[in-house]
Amino acid sequence: MSTALAKPAAQQPKSGKPARRRLTLAEWMLVIAGVLVLVSAVRLITGAHGITAVGQTSAALRLAVPIGLAGLGGLWAERAGVINIGLEGMLILGTWFGAWAGVQWGPWAGVVMGIVGGALGGLLHAIATVTFGVNHIVSGVAINILAVGATRYLSSFTFAEMEGGTSKQSPPIEPIGQITVPGVSDALATLNAKHWFVVSDVAGLLGGLVTSLSLLTIVAIAMIPLSRWVLWHTGFGLRLRSCGENPIAAETLGVNVYKYKYIAVMISGGFAGMGGAFLAEVASNIYLEGQTGGRGYIGLAAMIFGNWMPGGLALGAGLFGYTDSLNLRGGGQNVHALLLLLAILLVLATAWAVYRKKYLTGAVSAVVGLVLFVWYASVDEVPSQFVSAAPYVATLLVLAMSAQRLRMPKANGKAYRKGEGK
Template identity: 70%
Template sequence: MTAPTTATDVNQPSLQPTAPAGRRMSLPVLMLVIAGALALTSIVRLITGANGITNVSQMSTALQLAVPIGLAGLGGLWAERAGVVNIGLEGMMILGTWFGAWAGFQWGPWTGVLVGIVGGCLGGLLHAIVTITFNVNHIVSGVAINILALGATRYLAPLAFEGHQGGSAKQSPPVDSLGHFSIPGLSDWLESLNNQHWFFVSDIAGLLGGLVTNVSWLTLLAVALIPATWWILWRTPFGLRLRSCGENPIAAESLGVNVYKYKYLAVIISGGLAGLGGVFLSIVANPFYLEGQTSGRGYIGLAAMIFGNWMPGGLAIGAGLFGYTDSLNLRGGSANVHALLLLGALLLLVGAIWLAVRKKYVKAAITFVVGALVFAWYAGTNEVPNQVVSATPYVVTLVVLALSAQRLRMPKADGMQYRKGQGK
């Protein structure tokens, strides 16, 4: 007797994910935390005079750098919610950069977007075949895809780009722009308000101004994919069945869910999103493909997904944080990073007080000592070496993951091998 497959039947207690350890932060509390962090940043700006840390240009650059990280993270979220670890995001982004630029310079940028997504989907399909059908270890498959994508694009680039104007063995000819837009009136008003350098108000104006000034249409699409992913995965029968495959595939199968189909769809969509992140790099961030231009963003996207606790909203915050630290390399990096040392010291002080209030005295003491060392570094220097500026995004990635690790809960069956009928 075949089990029914309606959303009502699938929504059984055995398929419900267990709650994460600890209490989930509510939206009002989260907004207060963000406002508090922005207020501390404003205090640091006033003390140090580093107005560049929250100006419109800095925030606009941060948004542009956050988009490919966020798209890669979304790709990882889709795959891992279905139970498939996708370390191959970097390789799928590489395929997206190459296929997007290759089609873009020949047939136009929007064709390049579509073909780049298809390129990422092909990487996702390969990962799905290897991990789902043949049950190869997910990490091994992902690493292999990263190596294969890099080798394939290195081989194909000379064949496709050499002989064309502006093309070479490592770079494609330029691709036409997708276009940018600013909201008339609002963007100018926010920039003017940001230039007043008032406490808190100017910092909010800089943050909002970066969201409405010189924005690519592809950025708008990428931002829209965040709530779209949340709605599909948490508010539709399709999303419920897909997530059940990442929590308890045996129980899902017993209720009539085609686990293989949902895993395949999730990993292919994952590859397409990573490919779209690659397209953004080769058409929007730079109007050409360049070998090595992903620069590990697929891995940082995976870190943003983990930081966000496998949730779209948390992922967006993580991508924004990593995009912001990455933007420090491009706009007054040394001065801004030096100012942020003071911000780091203040945040550590707040953390130490919070731990002390919760009677975790040892952790509070360690946090206070680290904060004191960071403050001593700030007070004893006028700038930081360029090597520190370049390493900032990766250091922040490690620190954030280390601090948030205790509150994380991955899908129960993430990375586990599954065979059809194994629960019988």
């Protein structure tokens, strides 16, 4: 089956444009090293040592996990050809079901029920879009609205009746265990506090990964390589992705397209539900109405930024989690330093665009870079209002800059009816 499905893709006619070459591992390592050197130089110039502090990295990771899980859910659904705008609603269901079970039976029961709650939202989305052919956007928006109303109604006679709870929040939930690597964590924190060039920055980034790390965070991070292996290295994954590329061809080869779409969308909801449980049990220790804060939509943006690939998605989630953590830690000075970093990156982007003879792109990059540099030079600290908006501004900027290189599954969002391939 896998060989048969692989042939049509290889036989597709080539377009006139040359295929984009992927960077090798060595090239990626050079890019990462270059970014670290640049970040370290900006930190020393501005004195904003908090941008690579252990606490900043730890907070960024904690905030990136629910975004990454929501984005991973979107990846599974859209690789099977179903657009999942309902990720926000599935996150909300995950927070409520996770808190409800967590209060009564413990945090891990809450995680399981959060996954179940999100999967139920995914099942509803699959019924609407796959079975009844409802527009995917309409169905997703309806699930987002329904999730808000359903959890508000359920809270009124569950949490409101519990000691320490109200109709808008749950009682405290027992925390999930955390681990800190003894010796290593302290050594990295010490190195980070010395503010050495590059060395302290690397120590800060690694220190955030070994200090007060939730066990659920480890599980969530493991889902990224696991999803890549399942989707790209198994027959199941190949059949699922064929449903998002060409469901009619997949049907002619014996693939039950409906079944794979249902499975993908329910897994999608399960990942979003896990992200919701993380918000209720790790990011905080209670369910609070409105605590998702649009992370389902940002997760969808991370998935698009990552070009529907797990690795790129993780990078996007990390970026958005980092900008969100700046607000959490009162990062006016840090955001001010990042203005200089962005201005330098845009100068480099301008040079690259000119080298590739994309003069319009280069001109836009140059103008934006100049504006950011003037802003950096004219103020000593960015206003708190902009710090609060930083995650959403970053989302828009990243999507705008990555729009030209995106390639979503060909049949994503398109209607499919069983029997079309016969």
